[in-house]
Amino acid sequence: MTTSDPTTVTPSSLEELRDAVLDRPGPIRVAGAGTAHDWAGTPAPAGTVLSTTGLSGIVTHNPGDMTAEVWAGTPFAQLQARLGEHHQRIAADPAREADGATLGGLFATADSGPRSLQYGSLRDVVIGATIVLADGTVARSGGHVIKNVAGYDLTKLLHGAHGTLGVLAALVLRLHPTPQVTATVAVPCDRAAMTDLARRVADSPVEAAAVAWHDGRLLALVEGSERGAEARARRLVETLGDEAGLLAPDDATAAWEAHDAAVRARPDDRAVLRFGVIPGSLSGVLDGLDTDTGGLTEVTASPRTGIATVALPADADVVAAAHRRVADAHGTSTLRQRPPGADLPAFGPAPASAALLRQVAASVDPDQRFGRGRLAPWLPLPSTTVGATA
Amino acid sequence: MATPTTATGPTTGPLAADFAAVLPDTCVITDEVGLRSYECDGLTGFRQVPAVVVLPRDAEEVAACVRVCARHGVPFVARGAGTGLSGGALPVADGVVISLQKLRRILEIDVENRRAVLEPGVFNLDITRAASPHGLYYAPDPSSQQVCTIGGNVAENSGGAHCLKYGFTTNHVLEMEVVLADGSLVTLGGPTGDQAGPDLRGLFIGSEGTLGICTKVTVRLLQTPESVRTLLADFPSIEAAGDVVGDIVEAAIIPAAVEMMDSLAMEAAEAATGAGLTVDAPAALIVELDGPADEVDAEFEHLTAICERHGATRLHVPTEAEERARVWKGRKAAFAAVGRISPDYIVQDGVVPRTRLAEVLTRIAEMGRDAGLRVANVFHAGDGNLHPLVLYSEAAGEHDAAEELSTQIAELCVELGGSLSGEHGIGTDKACSMPRMFSPDDLDVMHRVRLGFDPDSRCNPGKLFPTPRLCGERPGPYRPHPLEEAGVIERL
Numbered sequence: 001m002t003t004s005d006p007t008t009v010t011p012s013s014l015e016e017l018r019d020a021v022l023d024r025p026g027p028i029r030v031a032g033a034g035t036a037h038d039w040a041g042t043p044a045p046a047g048t049v050l051s052t053t054g055l056s057g058i059v060t061h062n063p064g065d066m067t068a069e070v071w072a073g074t075p076f077a078q079l080q081a082r083l084g085e086h087h088q089r090i091a092a093d094p095a096r097e098a099d100g101a102t103l104g105g106l107f108a109t110a111d112s113g114p115r116s117l118q119y120g121s122l123r124d125v126v127i128g129a130t131i132v133l134a135d136g137t138v139a140r141s142g143g144h145v146i147k148n149v150a151g152y153d154l155t156k157l158l159h160g161a162h163g164t165l166g167v168l169a170a171l172v173l174r175l176h177p178t179p180q181v182t183a184t185v186a187v188p189c190d191r192a193a194m195t196d197l198a199r200r201v202a203d204s205p206v207e208a209a210a211v212a213w214h215d216g217r218l219l220a221l222v223e224g225s226e227r228g229a230e231a232r233a234r235r236l237v238e239t240l241g242d243e244a245g246l247l248a249p250d251d252a253t254a255a256w257e258a259h260d261a262a263v264r265a266r267p268d269d270r271a272v273l274r275f276g277v278i279p280g281s282l283s284g285v286l287d288g289l290d291t292d293t294g295g296l297t298e299v300t301a302s303p304r305t306g307i308a309t310v311a312l313p314a315d316a317d318v319v320a321a322a323h324r325r326v327a328d329a330h331g332t333s334t335l336r337q338r339p340p341g342a343d344l345p346a347f348g349p350a351p352a353s354a355a356l357l358r359q360v361a362a363s364v365d366p367d368q369r370f371g372r373g374r375l376a377p378w379l380p381l382p383s384t385t386v387g388a389t390a
Numbered sequence: 391m392a393t394p395t396t397a398t399g400p401t402t403g404p405l406a407a408d409f410a411a412v413l414p415d416t417c418v419i420t421d422e423v424g425l426r427s428y429e430c431d432g433l434t435g436f437r438q439v440p441a442v443v444v445l446p447r448d449a450e451e452v453a454a455c456v457r458v459c460a461r462h463g464v465p466f467v468a469r470g471a472g473t474g475l476s477g478g479a480l481p482v483a484d485g486v487v488i489s490l491q492k493l494r495r496i497l498e499i500d501v502e503n504r505r506a507v508l509e510p511g512v513f514n515l516d517i518t519r520a521a522s523p524h525g526l527y528y529a530p531d532p533s534s535q536q537v538c539t540i541g542g543n544v545a546e547n548s549g550g551a552h553c554l555k556y557g558f559t560t561n562h563v564l565e566m567e568v569v570l571a572d573g574s575l576v577t578l579g580g581p582t583g584d585q586a587g588p589d590l591r592g593l594f595i596g597s598e599g600t601l602g603i604c605t606k607v608t609v610r611l612l613q614t615p616e617s618v619r620t621l622l623a624d625f626p627s628i629e630a631a632g633d634v635v636g637d638i639v640e641a642a643i644i645p646a647a648v649e650m651m652d653s654l655a656m657e658a659a660e661a662a663t664g665a666g667l668t669v670d671a672p673a674a675l676i677v678e679l680d681g682p683a684d685e686v687d688a689e690f691e692h693l694t695a696i697c698e699r700h701g702a703t704r705l706h707v708p709t710e711a712e713e714r715a716r717v718w719k720g721r722k723a724a725f726a727a728v729g730r731i732s733p734d735y736i737v738q739d740g741v742v743p744r745t746r747l748a749e750v751l752t753r754i755a756e757m758g759r760d761a762g763l764r765v766a767n768v769f770h771a772g773d774g775n776l777h778p779l780v781l782y783s784e785a786a787g788e789h790d791a792a793e794e795l796s797t798q799i800a801e802l803c804v805e806l807g808g809s810l811s812g813e814h815g816i817g818t819d820k821a822c823s824m825p826r827m828f829s830p831d832d833l834d835v836m837h838r839v840r841l842g843f844d845p846d847s848r849c850n851p852g853k854l855f856p857t858p859r860l861c862g863e864r865p866g867p868y869r870p871h872p873l874e875e876a877g878v879i880e881r882l
Binding site for chain 2: 062064065066067087110112116120121123124131133138141143144145146149150151152153156157159160161164165176177180205206207224225227229232235275276277278280305307333347348352355356357361362375378
C-alpha cells in the first residue's frame with residue numbers, strides 16, 4: 001500500500017483523457033467534483049486520481065431536436081442554467097447539484113431527485129455516451145436521437161458504477177421543455193399519514209411531477225402551462241382536504257430547498273443511507289429502521305417512488321442491519337456518507353447478479369484499474385495487488 | 391418415454407433426449423413440419439430450420455433447457471411471438487429455439503404500487519387490458535401490441551407511437567428475472583427507480599436475446615390520462631407538416647404522439663380501413679395530446695392555431711373514442727395496407743434528428759426515383775423515426791433493387807446523424823450495416839460486455855454484431871459520423 005499522495009491528472013480533452021489512462025500505471029480513482037467521494041464502498045489506494053473537471057461544457061446543443069452532448073465534468077447546475085436560456089432543461093433534480101456535482105458524477109452515482117416520479121432518473125434521459133476503458137479504448141454507444149435501438153445500451157452499465165468499469169467522457173441527453181409554471185401543494189402530516197395522502201395525489205388526475213415527505217409535511221409538485229398548472233394545483237388542494245394549501249412561490253422554493261438540504265445533509269458522525277422499496281412498504285421500513293437505529297434523522301421520503309434518504313449512527317452493525325432490513329423488504333440500499341475512518345458496509349447482501357457483475361467487470365476492466373473498492377464487496381478487490389502503487 | 395424423431399441432423403438425437411428428460415414430450419418439437427413453423431420471424435426473407443424447438447412452461451424449465459444447451463455446447467435462440475421485423479428470432483442452424491409462448495401468465499397487477507409482474511409470453515396489449523379496470527395502463531404500445539409479447543419487447547426495447555412522451559420499454563421495466571447462458575437465474579433491477587450498483591437491467595433491455603432469456607418482468611403501470619384529444623390535419627406539403635412539429639416543440643408541448651403520413655401511405659391506409667384520411671393530401675399529421683384536462687385543453691388550442699398558421703387544409707377532430715380509434719387504425723394498419731397498392735414491399739426503420747426530416751424525405755424521394763421504385767412514408771415525426779415502405783414487385787424482378795434501396799435509406803439515416811433502427815432492432819437484417827454507425831472499437835466493447843454475460847456466445851449468435859459469415863469477408867467500412875466530420879466529436 002502506498003503512503004504517498006496520489007497524483008491528480010486533469011485532462012481537458014478526450015485525447016488527453018485517453019492518454020492519461022494509458023500513461024498512468026495501476027489503479028485510477030475517478031473523481032468529479034468530489035461531492036460523493038464517501039458514497040458506496042471505500043476507495044482502495046490508487047496512485048492516480050483522474051479528475052473529470054477539466055472536461056467541462058456543452059459539446060453540442062440542438063434546441064430543435066431537444067438533445068445536447070455534454071462533457072461529463074460539467075457542473076450540473078451550470079448546465080441547467082445554460083439550457084434554461086433556451087427554455088429547456090434536463091428533467092432531473094438531484095439535490096447534490098447545489099453542491100457543484102458534475103453531470104458524470106451524478107450519473108455514475110445513480111443519483112436522482114423527487115421529479116424521478118414523473119421523469120425517471122438520469123438513466124432515463126441519457127441517450128448516448130463516450131466512454132474510455134482501462135486499456136485506453138474509446139467507445140461510443142447510443143447516439144444523438146432519442147429513439148434508437150442500434151447496439152447495446154452500454155451507457156447504462158456506467159449508471160451506478162461509482163467510477164468502476166470505465167470513465168465517462170461525455171453524455172448525450174434528451175432535453176425537456178422548461179415548464180411555464182410550477183406550483184407546490186403542501187399538507188402537514190406525520191410519516192404514518194404520508195402513504196395515504198400520496199396515494200390520493202396519485203389517484204387524482206392532476207399528474208404531479210413529484211411527491212415528497214419532509215419535516216412533517218407532504219409536498220406535491222405540479223408543472224405545466226400557465227393556465228393548466230394552477231388549475232391542477234387547485235384541484236389537488238381540494239383532493240387533499242382542509243389542511244392542504246397552495247404555497248406562495250417563495251414558500252414553495254424554500255420548502256423544496258429545505259427538502260434538498262436534508263437529502264444532501266452531512267450530519268457529523270452519522271452515516272447516510274439511501275434506499276428504495278416497493279412504495280407500499282416504505283412507511284413500514286422507515287418505522288423499522290427508526291426502532292433499529294435509535295432514531296433516524298434527516299429523513300426525506302418519496303412515498304410514490306419508494307425512495308428515501310436517512311441518517312443513522314455510523315456504526316458498522318447498525319448500518320449492516322439497516323441494509324438487511326431493506327433487503328428483507330426486497331429493496332436496494334447504498335451508503336451515502338461514511339464519516340472519515342469509519343468502516344461501514346456500502347451495500348446489502350450481494351444479489352445473485354453480483355457474480356454477473358464480476359464477469360462483466362473482468363471483461364471490460366480485467367485488472368480492475370478503475371474505482372477499486374467502490375463496489376466492494378459485490379466487486380471485491382483483486383486478490384493480487386499488482387500495480388497498486390504508482 | 392419420449393422417442394423423438396431425429397430427422398434434422400446427427401446431433402439432434404442425444405440433444406432431444408436430454409430435453410425430453412426435463413420437459414414433457416409435447417414440449418419438445420423435432421419433427422420437420424413442427425420445426426418449420428419456427429424457421430423465421432416477422433422478417434420472412436431469412437429462414438433457417440432449427441434442430442430442436444422446446445417449449446418450457448416456467449422459468450425453472452427455461453433454465454433447465456439452457457443447461458442442456460450448455461452441456462451440448464449448442465446455441466439457442468429465445469422466441470416470443472415471432473413478430474420481430476429484423477430477424478432477431480431467426481433460428482441458428484443445428485441450434486435450439488426456446489419458445490416462451492407457454493410462459494404467459496400475468497402474475498400480479500399491483501394497483502397500490504402501480505406495477506405488473508408478468509411472464510415473458512404475455513401479450514403487450516393484455517397488460518393494459520388487465521390494468522384498465524383499475525384506471526391504469528402500460529405505456530409502450532408498439533403497432534404489433536395485440537400479438538407481440540413483453541419478453542420480445544424487453545429484447546428489442548420496443549417503443550410505439552406514444553413513446554415520444556412516455557419513453558420506451560427500458561423506461562418502464564423495473565425488474566427482471568433472467569436466465570443466463572450457463573443456466574443460472576438472476577434478478578436484474580429492483581422494485582424502484584433506486585439502484586445499487588451498475589444498471590445491468592438497462593444493459594440487458596434491447597440486447598436482442600444475445601445476453602440471456604428474460605423469464606419474468608416487473609413493469610410500471612401509469613394512470614390512464616384524464617383527457618385524450620386527437621387531431622388529424624392535412625397539409626399542402628411535407629415541409630409544412632414538418633414545420634408544425636417544430637413549432638409544437640417550440641411551444642413546450644410534448645404530445646403523446648405525432649405521426650406523419652404521405653399521400654401514398656394514406657392512399658393505401660384509406661383503401662384498407664376507411665379511417666377518413668384525405669387521399670390526395672400531400673401530407674397529414676395525427677397529433678395526440680393526453681394528460682390532465684386543464685392542461686390538454688390549453689395545449690389543444692395552441693396546437694390548432696399552429697396547424698392553421700402553417701396552412702392546414704383540413705382539421706379533423708375525432709371526438710368519440712370510437713372515431714379516434716378509427717384514425718389510429720388507419721395509421722397502424724398502414725404497413726399491411728400497402729399490400730393493396732403494391733404486390734411486395736419492405737418496411738424500413740431508421741431515425742434522423744427530427745430537424746432533418748424534410749431533408750431525409752427529399753433524399754429518399756430522389757433515391758426512389760433513381761432506383762425506379764416508389765417509397766411510401768409513415769413515421770413517428772416527433773422523434774424522427776421513419777418507416778419508409780419500399781414498394782416493388784417480386785415477379786418483375788425488383789427484389790434486389792428494393793433491398794438495396796431499403797438498406798441505403800437506413801444508412802442515409804446514419805449519415806444524417808441518426809440511427810440504423812428506432813424500434814425494429816438490428817437482428818440479422820442490419821448486422822452488416824452496424825459498421826456504418828459504430829467503429830470497430832465501439833463494437834469490440836459491446837462484444838466484450840457480451841462475453842461477460844455469455845463467454846461462449848451461445849445466446850442468439852449471429853445477430854446484432856456483423857460477422858464475416860453473414861456479411862462476407864469485408865463488412866461495410868466505418869464511415870465518419872457527420873458530427874465527427876464537422877469536428878464536433880472526435881474519434882481517436
